[in-house]
Amino acid sequence: MRKLLHLSALLALACGVEHTVTPPASPGTLATVGNGAVSERYTGEINVRGNYAYTTTWGFLEALGNAVKIWNVSGNTPLLADSLIVDFASTLGDVQVSDDGQLLIVATERSGGSIMLYSLANPAKPQLITRYTTALTDPGVHTAEVQRVNGKLYAFLSIDPANGSPARLVIVDLSTPSSPQQVFTAVMGSPYVHDVYVRDGILITALWNDGIAIWDIGGGARGGTVANPVRLGGFSTVGGKAHNVWWFHNPATGERRYAFVGEEGAGAIGFSSSGDIHIVDVSDLTAPREVAFYHLDGAGTHNFFLDETRGILYAAYYNAGVRAIDVSGDLSSCAAEARNFDLRCDLGKMGRELASGPVGVSPVYIWGVQLAGGHVYASDMLHGIWKLDPVP
Amino acid sequence: MTLASLAARDACAQAHSSNNDFLQLGAQAIGVVTRVSPAIHSENLTEGYLTQPVVMAHIDPWRGLLTLSGMLDFEGATIERGELNAGIYGEGYIDRRHPHTYLHELVLSSTKRFGSNAVSGVSATLGKGFAPFGTDDPMSRPFEKYPINHHLSQIPERVIGVGALRAGGWIFELGAFNGDEPTGPGDTPNADRYWDSWSGRVTFIPWPQGEIQTSYARVKSPENPAGGGADQRKQSASVRLEDAQHSGYALFEWSKTGEYAGGTQSFTFTSLLAETWARYDRLSGALRIEHTERPDEQRTTDEFRTSVPPTDLSIAGRSRWTIVTARVAASLLNKPELVLEPFVEIAHARVSPTLRPSGFDPRQFYGSSRIWSVSIGAKLAFSMAHMRMGRYGVAVSRKPAGGMGGMHMEGM
Numbered sequence: 001m002r003k004l005l006h007l008s009a010l011l012a013l014a015c016g017v018e019h020t021v022t023p024p025a026s027p028g029t030l031a032t033v034g035n036g037a038v039s040e041r042y043t044g045e046i047n048v049r050g051n052y053a054y055t056t057t058w059g060f061l062e063a064l065g066n067a068v069k070i071w072n073v074s075g076n077t078p079l080l081a082d083s084l085i086v087d088f089a090s091t092l093g094d095v096q097v098s099d100d101g102q103l104l105i106v107a108t109e110r111s112g113g114s115i116m117l118y119s120l121a122n123p124a125k126p127q128l129i130t131r132y133t134t135a136l137t138d139p140g141v142h143t144a145e146v147q148r149v150n151g152k153l154y155a156f157l158s159i160d161p162a163n164g165s166p167a168r169l170v171i172v173d174l175s176t177p178s179s180p181q182q183v184f185t186a187v188m189g190s191p192y193v194h195d196v197y198v199r200d201g202i203l204i205t206a207l208w209n210d211g212i213a214i215w216d217i218g219g220g221a222r223g224g225t226v227a228n229p230v231r232l233g234g235f236s237t238v239g240g241k242a243h244n245v246w247w248f249h250n251p252a253t254g255e256r257r258y259a260f261v262g263e264e265g266a267g268a269i270g271f272s273s274s275g276d277i278h279i280v281d282v283s284d285l286t287a288p289r290e291v292a293f294y295h296l297d298g299a300g301t302h303n304f305f306l307d308e309t310r311g312i313l314y315a316a317y318y319n320a321g322v323r324a325i326d327v328s329g330d331l332s333s334c335a336a337e338a339r340n341f342d343l344r345c346d347l348g349k350m351g352r353e354l355a356s357g358p359v360g361v362s363p364v365y366i367w368g369v370q371l372a373g374g375h376v377y378a379s380d381m382l383h384g385i386w387k388l389d390p391v392p
Numbered sequence: 393m394t395l396a397s398l399a400a401r402d403a404c405a406q407a408h409s410s411n412n413d414f415l416q417l418g419a420q421a422i423g424v425v426t427r428v429s430p431a432i433h434s435e436n437l438t439e440g441y442l443t444q445p446v447v448m449a450h451i452d453p454w455r456g457l458l459t460l461s462g463m464l465d466f467e468g469a470t471i472e473r474g475e476l477n478a479g480i481y482g483e484g485y486i487d488r489r490h491p492h493t494y495l496h497e498l499v500l501s502s503t504k505r506f507g508s509n510a511v512s513g514v515s516a517t518l519g520k521g522f523a524p525f526g527t528d529d530p531m532s533r534p535f536e537k538y539p540i541n542h543h544l545s546q547i548p549e550r551v552i553g554v555g556a557l558r559a560g561g562w563i564f565e566l567g568a569f570n571g572d573e574p575t576g577p578g579d580t581p582n583a584d585r586y587w588d589s590w591s592g593r594v595t596f597i598p599w600p601q602g603e604i605q606t607s608y609a610r611v612k613s614p615e616n617p618a619g620g621g622a623d624q625r626k627q628s629a630s631v632r633l634e635d636a637q638h639s640g641y642a643l644f645e646w647s648k649t650g651e652y653a654g655g656t657q658s659f660t661f662t663s664l665l666a667e668t669w670a671r672y673d674r675l676s677g678a679l680r681i682e683h684t685e686r687p688d689e690q691r692t693t694d695e696f697r698t699s700v701p702p703t704d705l706s707i708a709g710r711s712r713w714t715i716v717t718a719r720v721a722a723s724l725l726n727k728p729e730l731v732l733e734p735f736v737e738i739a740h741a742r743v744s745p746t747l748r749p750s751g752f753d754p755r756q757f758y759g760s761s762r763i764w765s766v767s768i769g770a771k772l773a774f775s776m777a778h779m780r781m782g783r784y785g786v787a788v789s790r791k792p793a794g795g796m797g798g799m800h801m802e803g804m
Contacts, residue, residue: 042751058690059690059691059708059751060690060691060695060757061753061756062756064693088693089693090690090691090692090693091690109703110692110693110699110703111692111693112693139699140699140703142703160699160703161616161618161701162700162701163575163576163579163617163700163701164575164617166618190618190619190620191616191618191619191620191621191701192620192703192704194704208620209620239654240654241653241705243704264704264705264706265653265656265658265705266622266651266653266656266658266659266705266706266707267658267705267706267707268659268706268707268708268709268710268747268750268751269706269707269708269709269749269750269751269752270709270747270748270749270750270751271709271747271748271749271750271751272747273706274653274656274658363749365751381751382749
């Protein structure tokens with residue numbers, strides 16, 4: 001009988017986990033302007049430039065995640081202008097337009113990882129220039145961050161681990177788009193390197209359970225170059241699973257104090273997600289330290305975009321939509337009731353959340369977000385692309 | 393591996409060898425044609441395989457004081473693409489069963505009994521094999537097609553160190569092993585992962601034909617060989633019965649695996665399984681009912697494969713599979729050491745998502761929420777009639793001297 005009782009108790013424990021998402025802390029909403037639906041594939045990342053938005057696709061819904069959707073976003077409702085189908089890919093996890101608007105770069109996984117380089121001479125009709133793939137881009141390029149360092153365009157590729165092949169960073173010189181040249185590679189991440197952030201000759205790598213690492217690649221005065229990064233410092237964010245980074249350059253104060261680190265915990269598409277935003281003080285690049293965090297019950301963050309002029313962080317929060325958070329001012333100082341036991345400030349308890357969206361639709365599963373042309377664009381794995389009003 | 397009963401006509405419970413067997417050898421292979429409808433995207437698939445081709449050896453020169461048991465499994469050569477098995481998952485395969493590693497098992501055991509004919513005793517085991525957790529490997533059970541809870545209910549192919557104590561009808565096992573799962577047939581456990589995981593099992597044998605076990609395991613990052621992936625906490629409980637005439641068998645099993653990122657639980661996967669087998673003269677029949685939840689992970693361009701390791705901690709969804717499998721077989725030879733057994737297995741699976749909304753809609757993916765599977769084949773086995781797999785040393789239950797023929801399962 002005791003065994004039966006024990007068994008019953010264990011079975012009861014197996015009945016599932018409730019996921020209740022924290023409602024918006026404030027009445028602010030990111031009003032919906034329009035939606036461009038994608039029904040046959042899960043939508044992935046988004047990048048917007050001018051009147052066009054480019055979204056990628058993930059996994060398998062009715063079709064493989066091997067499509068890039070091209071949207072005309074000049075009107076209220078994003079209109080599908082065209083699609084690209086990428087062979088030998090099951091997921092296109094990342095997409096970015098180069099800073100000069102000339103190139104569209106798409107990351108492919110798995111297997112046979114690569115980046116696809118397209119000409120945006122006609123932004124509505126990208127034309128393939130080349131596919132860059134090597135043994136070191138296998139089994140997949142998880143993200144491709146395209147940035148200029150000392151005037152030269154590079155792609156920073158975060159490579160998935162595979163059996164016997166740990167995760168690595170590959171940096172490719174895109175000066176000649178038809179012939180990308182690898183200039184650096186190194187194993188990094190525990191067990192993943194999922195994304196990087198590049199600015200002012202500084203490279204910040206998100207190394208999952210190893211937190212973040214900061215590298216001089218030309219702007220750190222330590223002799224580092226893109227081909228020979230010099231590590232300046234690193235920090236293990238609370239809870240690990242460091243997924244993505246944004247280094248805040250405050251134009252109002254000139255401060256470059258905070259790096260926002262996204263933690264990607266476990267989740268299930270449409271149902272749940274987990275992981276906080278960690279605010280790391282990088283005033284001293286050699287000695288970063290975490291000073292604050294933002295947490296939502298029942299949801300976790302993914303990619304984000306910072307409106308640096310207004311000090312507003314727009315964070316993709318999967319099943320909790322887009323959350324707009326006030327990150328202006330001093331984030332390391334807070335009242336006692338907003339301070340965590342480990343002395344970090346809790347931005348939620350500080351009343352920093354400004355708004356969320358889209359509203360009136362559920363479920364959503366927001367992958368990426370970008371502020372462009374006065375609107376917030378969000379990619380939703382379940383609904384395609386949202387065009388939202390920003391925080392008023 | 394417990395290979396002991398390979399050739400013994402009077403094999404004891406759980407593959408215990410006769411005391412006179414210095415060297416025992418065994419081998420088997422199954423030729424099978426399987427049709428699954430629908431297998432994927434409303435498409436039916438029919439494929440043929442040579443599956444479970446293994447050879448085994450057991451050396452016992454000093455009556456258990458030091459024994460060496462090994463099994464080579466050639467599935468890496470014969471079912472490298474995976475065997476159609478609706479609902480199954482693991483080690484980078486989904487809806488196809490993965491091949492096992494070439495060196496499936498190689499363990500050295502030392503057993504000290506408390507008396508020459510006693511069942512009680514202690515043992516220590518070292519090598520590559522099964523962690524002390526859960527139930528017998530499906531390869532040693534009645535069906536050709538694996539239950540889909542294989543990765544919930546067994547922990548095979550690890551470098552293990554297992555200590556066991558038996559006192560009367562009670563068996564206590566505690567083991568340490570490497571958490572990483574194999575990533576291919578030629579893979580070996582990662583040396584830097586040795587002993588990072590542990591499990592324990594308590595078995596009670598209330599009467600010779602009955603066995604009750606419960607077990608628990610903490611497995612570090614099984615799906616990410618480098619470490620740092622989701623950890624698992626596993627539980628299992630089962631009741632196993634076999635009649636004294638060796639003509640009937642039943643297993644009732646519950647297992648549950650919780651995935652953890654750090655100390656935070658993300659998802660749980662639960663399985664209930666009941667199976668029974670009966671023999672009458674040369675005919676045998678078996679029935680299995682399984683109710684198992686599985687993770688639905690991101691698939692690669694080969695949609696029967698998933699990423700190894702996964703690219704993060706998330707899943708697309710979780711689905712519940714209710715599978716009823718029936719089997720009929722006939723033994724064509726009347727020799728205990730040689731089995732030639734044609735069989736037919738028919739399975740019906742009903743699948744539904746358990747997380748809503750879900751990133752994986754089975755009906756949309758397969759084209760139906762109901763999947764039929766028919767397998768026709770023949771098993772040829774030499775000296776493997778009584779095999780059970782997953783226990784070592786004194787944990788191989790044994791009847792006091794005089795021999796108990798219990799759990800002799802010809803043809804399984």
